[in-house]
Amino acid sequence: MKQFLPLLFLLLLLACTEDAPVPAADETTQAQFNDLLESYQEARLQLNPLEATYLGDDRYNDRLPNTLSQQYRSEARGFYQDYLARLRTINRKNLDPTAQVSYDVLEWELNMALQGADFATELLPLDQFSGPHLTIGQLASGQSAQPFTSVEDYDNWLARVEDFAVMMDTARINLERGAARGYLLPRALALKLLPQLETLSAEPLEDHLFYSPAKMIPDSFSTEARERLQGAFRGMVGQRIIPLFADLTQYVREEYLPLTRETSGIDEIPNGKAYYNYLIKLYTTTDMSADEIHEIGLREVARLRQEMEKVKQQVGFEGDLQAFFDHVRTKPELMPFDDPQQVIDNFNAIYDRMKPQLSRLFNKVPKTEFEVRRTEAFREASASAEYNPGSKDGSRPGIFYVPIPDVEQYNVFSDEDLFLHEAIPGHHYQVSLTLENEDLPDFRRNLWYSAYGEGWALYSESLGKELGLYEDPYQYFGMLSAEMHRAIRLVVDTGIHSKGWSRERAIQYSLENEAESEASIVAEIERYMAIPGQALSYKVGQLKILELRARAEEALGNDFEIKAFHDLMLEGGCLPLNVLERKVDEWIAAA
Incomplete structure (x- = not known):
């Protein structure tokens, strides 16, 4: 019965609202709220001038407040308390639907900032x-x-x-x-x-x-x-x-x-258990517990192992899955480069192959330019691949940074899915379209919720076959490996920070379940140790987006349009997952 509840909910919603017109927004309240959003955004940029710099706003480029000082922390707490009090003077019911979403997002933002201020x-x-x-x-x-x-x-x-x-x-x-x-x-x-x-x-x-x-x-x-x-x-x-x-x-x-x-987990510092629970909520935008997430991770790992077995059989490899991981890690044909520029060229070639298919899945494409660059040498040894957004005015391109510490050991088996995630249609589409959307208030064009942001990027990896990629079984295995990587994160992040797992146990679990090199796995596990909870956001967000797509496909049948669904996913910028889910349900009901 559980799978029919969303559709039943929509039918009831339609029945209840068919004859009930949506009340018009009150102009005075709307204007008051718009002024509050503008004031908040301007004050936030002054409090966080680096954010302004990354947006291409050069007014505060000479400033860097000491965010590690007690004076700054006290000032920031007062800022969030003040704006939360001002927000609560606004009657949400008197706002238009877009503004109501902005109200919910700002309330979430302020509450989470104040909760985080309680930790040292x-x-x-x-x-x-x-x-x-x-x-x-x-x-x-x-x-x-x-x-x-x-x-x-x-x-x-x-x-x-x-x-x-x-x-x-x-x-x-x-x-x-x-x-x-x-x-x-x-x-x-x-x-x-x-x-x-x-x-x-x-x-x-x-x-x-x-x-x-x-x-x-x-x-x-x-x-x-x-x-x-x-x-x-x-x-x-x-x-x-x-x-x-x-x-x-x-x-x-x-x-x-x-x-x-x-010890490895954040729960070992003073008040660490409460801090980890806060980080789970911050990064997943849900009220899920560490135990719930751990169990989801175990189930996903088991499912993906079965899919990997199919690829192993397809390429004719004899041996168990663990041996196949070692085969993929060390296969000379998958490490073909001797010059870092060849790595960059390969990513650009992937983009060229998929370009003709993008219009089948997306109505809107960013105006912001895009580049692939090698990660700077001073941080390359410990860095992961990442996307840095372009500027709001389009003068600075979005940049996909690729670490290449040892080009002769660089393995290409996951490059197609990596490009889909970090670049197009992952973070570059998502971030750039948000920055370019002038219908959104400025503060929403700059927000980042990891569950939505990373969830969208991981969902983007699943679009490879629709975009003409993953024709090579090793590249498809790379996609499965990347998804496995995120499923493993659910297990090892919660294991490290709530179940007493050691760094070594987490490394061993990863080695047993994915084809990443040991050096890469070590760097990843140490990343999870450094930023607890963030690694949970990818899979939690992806699973929610896949659930929402399936819900829309079931409810709309032949009327479902993938381009319209993707527009809906990208048009509102980063949202907490419960706000995103409400948007999709309203979209289905309207359709």
Whole structure:
């Protein structure tokens, strides 16, 4: 009976609402709410100027508030409390349907921010996967969101780097405070953090990452400006950045590392169990428990193993699935490259193959340009493939970053599904169409809910055959492997952070159930240790989108249009999953 409930619900909804007109929005309330949204967005950008930079808004490019300080945390809490109180003065029933969705999203956003403010996250300020040293390091390359085209741009960056140095001083203090109170990184993560800090403390300064913009000063600058800026960069790197990171490296190596913990889960820090429950809600936008998610993961792993067995038989491999994983990991034909550019070229070739089929599945395509680039060297060893959004005005393209630490060991078996996920129609379509949608209030064009965002990207992987890909059984196996990878995440993330699993147990479970290399699996497990809960969002979100598509196909029958469904998925930007589900049910009812 359970599978018929959504359709029954829709029939009842239609029966109840057939003669009941939707009340018109009250103009005064609507205007009041629109003003609140504009005020909130502007104030949020001032509170988080890096967000403005990534959006292509250069008004705050000289600022970097110290988000690790108690003063900032107190200011942020007050900001969220104030806007939640102001939101609750608005009568939601008097808003139009689009505004009601915006109301729900803003309420969710503010409540979750206030819940998160109760946890002392500033006491774990750095790890190998996240932290200001990585975020600002990307900008320092001169190849990311921070512009370097005018003298003002360079001066803005020099001012921002001084704020960054203050923040890193606070990070050092917070590491010490955290260590004294039991907020400690697992030893494995601290060991991966050290090489990053060492790189940023290395000389000569002319080769330093933070000196990069000084080597690309435009020829249009005057000689006086060029000399002044080069001198300022030498001073900034040689007298501030290198000494700062040298001191931090020494502290982490000699004082912090001996204190780090051997346990792997976030539940081992003070209040860690409650924090993990909060992170599950934050990243999945559901009220699911760790136990529920763990069981779903086990079922999905079992299902996908059966699908993998079929591919193994198709290619004629004799041996068990574990042996087939090793075969795929080491097959020479799947590691054909000796130049990193060949990896980039291969992704561009995948895009060329699928382009003719995109119009069959999508009405709308982004105006924002798109590029594939190799991940920067300073973070490549610990990085995963990722997508960085383009700017709101389209002046900066969306970028699919691919780490290639050892090109001769680079395995292509999952490249097609990886492109679908990180690039097109995954994150690039999703993020760019949201940024370009002028019907949305600005704050909704910039939001990111991992369950929806990563759920859409994982769902996009399943579209490969419809887009003319996965003709090679190894590439199809790559798709199954990627989905298995996300199913495993449900098991190992909850295992590590709520069931006492060690890093080694999680690594072994992954090795037994997927074809990723051991080095890749180790990096992934350590990623889950560094950002608990985030890895749950992919599979939870994908399963919900697949459920909603199946619901729509069953309810609409021959009237179901895949392009219209995809438009619906992408038109409203990132949403909590319960809000997305309500949108789909209303769409089905209207159809």
